[in-house]
Amino acid sequence: MQILYAVVTLGGVGAFFGLLLGLAARFFAVASDQRVEAVREALPGANCGACGYTGCNKFAEAVVEGEAPVNGCIPGGSITTEEIAAIMGQEVAAVKPMVAAVFCLGDRRRASELFIYHGVPDCAYAQQYHGGFKACADGCLGLGNCVRACPFEAISIGPNGLPKVDETKCGGCGLCVEACPRGIIRLIPKDEQGHLVSCNSHERGRKVSNACEVGCTGCKACLRVCPHEAITMEDNLAVIDLEKCDDCGLCVEKCRFNAIHPRCESEIEDGVGPEAASA
Amino acid sequence: MEKLISILFIYILVDNFVLQRFFGICPFLGVSRKMETAMGMGMAVVFVITLSTLVTWLIHYYILVPLGLEFLQLVTFILVIAGLVQLVEIFLRKASPTLYQGLGIYLPLITTNCAVLAVALLAVRQEFTLLESVVFGIAASLGFWMALVIMSGIRERLELTKVPGPLQGTAITLITAGILSLAFMGFRGMLTF
Numbered sequence: 001m002q003i004l005y006a007v008v009t010l011g012g013v014g015a016f017f018g019l020l021l022g023l024a025a026r027f028f029a030v031a032s033d034q035r036v037e038a039v040r041e042a043l044p045g046a047n048c049g050a051c052g053y054t055g056c057n058k059f060a061e062a063v064v065e066g067e068a069p070v071n072g073c074i075p076g077g078s079i080t081t082e083e084i085a086a087i088m089g090q091e092v093a094a095v096k097p098m099v100a101a102v103f104c105l106g107d108r109r110r111a112s113e114l115f116i117y118h119g120v121p122d123c124a125y126a127q128q129y130h131g132g133f134k135a136c137a138d139g140c141l142g143l144g145n146c147v148r149a150c151p152f153e154a155i156s157i158g159p160n161g162l163p164k165v166d167e168t169k170c171g172g173c174g175l176c177v178e179a180c181p182r183g184i185i186r187l188i189p190k191d192e193q194g195h196l197v198s199c200n201s202h203e204r205g206r207k208v209s210n211a212c213e214v215g216c217t218g219c220k221a222c223l224r225v226c227p228h229e230a231i232t233m234e235d236n237l238a239v240i241d242l243e244k245c246d247d248c249g250l251c252v253e254k255c256r257f258n259a260i261h262p263r264c265e266s267e268i269e270d271g272v273g274p275e276a277a278s279a
Numbered sequence: 280m281e282k283l284i285s286i287l288f289i290y291i292l293v294d295n296f297v298l299q300r301f302f303g304i305c306p307f308l309g310v311s312r313k314m315e316t317a318m319g320m321g322m323a324v325v326f327v328i329t330l331s332t333l334v335t336w337l338i339h340y341y342i343l344v345p346l347g348l349e350f351l352q353l354v355t356f357i358l359v360i361a362g363l364v365q366l367v368e369i370f371l372r373k374a375s376p377t378l379y380q381g382l383g384i385y386l387p388l389i390t391t392n393c394a395v396l397a398v399a400l401l402a403v404r405q406e407f408t409l410l411e412s413v414v415f416g417i418a419a420s421l422g423f424w425m426a427l428v429i430m431s432g433i434r435e436r437l438e439l440t441k442v443p444g445p446l447q448g449t450a451i452t453l454i455t456a457g458i459l460s461l462a463f464m465g466f467r468g469m470l471t472f
Binding site: 002005006009010013014017018020021024025028029030120121122 | 363
């Protein structure tokens with residue numbers, strides 16, 4: 001008899017809650033948009049926040065509600081944008097895929113240091129301690145705030161102590177740009193070839209060349225030699241517009257400070273510095 | 280009244296569910312990385328434990344005891360808690376989207392939190408009255424919330440400190456939890472029934 005009670009009671013409680021849940025699901029149903037699900041499926045799912053929303057989920061909701069543009073996902077690039085545009089029934093120009101680039105080549109060998117830093121291994125902390133341990137106030141400290149900020153694991157600290165961006169993994173979300181206390185990382189177009197001034201120093205002349213072997217002193221020699229007017233001076237630093245640069249290399253020859261390099265990664269890594277040139 | 284107040288103090292400080300009884304260690308370690316998530320989880324736990332203690336107490340004394348089925352306690356409570364959490368989730372989604380967003384993922388996660396079941400079982404075992412059970416539920420979950428918030432505060436600071444290589448990550452978290460538990464042992468014996 002007792003086993004009957006047990007079965008009936010447990011079954012009854014189970015059935016009661018089942019029924020309650022079933023009814024609740026019907027009466028408290030919240031109409032959800034099918035497109036939110038579809039848009040979320042199309043997104044990369046890295047939750048990097050480059051779109052300005054807290055995650056892919058929020059971005060999907062915002063897109064369906066018409067708050068966010070369909071091409072708002074930078075890491076997803078044109079493929080994702082096309083998919084979302086198809087879901088939303090819109091025609092939109094593709095986003096230009098961007099990648100992060102580190103604008104400093106001043107590793108231990110090339111850039112001098114003022115003192116040995118033993119503090120917290122965090123660039124922002126090192127920056128606050130006497131303005132950083134590098135002689136160059138804008139050079140890379142190499143303590144890896146950008147590495148930790150990257151949701152794609154695309155950045156690593158190379159053997160020379162400087163961060164290296166794996167362009168195949170980089171989603172161009174720009175989190176590393178914000179993470180760097182010295183503003184060394186910038187986003188550049190992924191598919192454009194050309195040359196880069198891989199320096200971030202806003203000082204001029206001897207102050208730069210004393211601190212680093214590969215710093216841009218702001219002499220404007222490259223500016224005058226460039227036939228395409230691709231180079232501009234921004235706060236004592238030459239900046240090359242990759243969309244105008246056609247890879248002619250005249251500026252590389254002209255630069256006396258070895259600050260300009262082709263974008264090709266291997267050459268940056270091996271270094272076109274004084275040692276490599278004389279070898 | 281005196282007993283209610285002593286229940287409140289005992290289960291928040293003296294007999295803290297996480298730090299003294301070691302219930303709910305999984306969410307304690309899992310969601311204590313950030314203060315924000317700890318607050319969300321804590322809120323959801325207070326909500327669910329209080330409600331489930333109330334419902335399981337009623338079921339125990341009005342269904343199980345009259346039928347002589349006390350041995351079904353455990354199974355029934357699991358069933359009730361799981362159903363209740365689902366119900367609350369569905370209800371909240373409709374009734375209060377803001378609260379639903381706030382609790383977020385933590386609400387369904389609590390279904391498998393052993394602290395919830397422990398409170399329901401202990402309330403019956405200690406022969407609390409209905410009011411005492413509810414206060415017990417509130418106290419235990421507030422204790423859980425407090426432990427979670429303290430832990431997340433410590434862990435946010437740990438992120439910025441230099442931890443020796445072999446101790447990094449989970450190791451230092453467990454050591455911290457142990458020291459925290461030791462510290463709470465200082466309350467031992469201050470209040471008992």
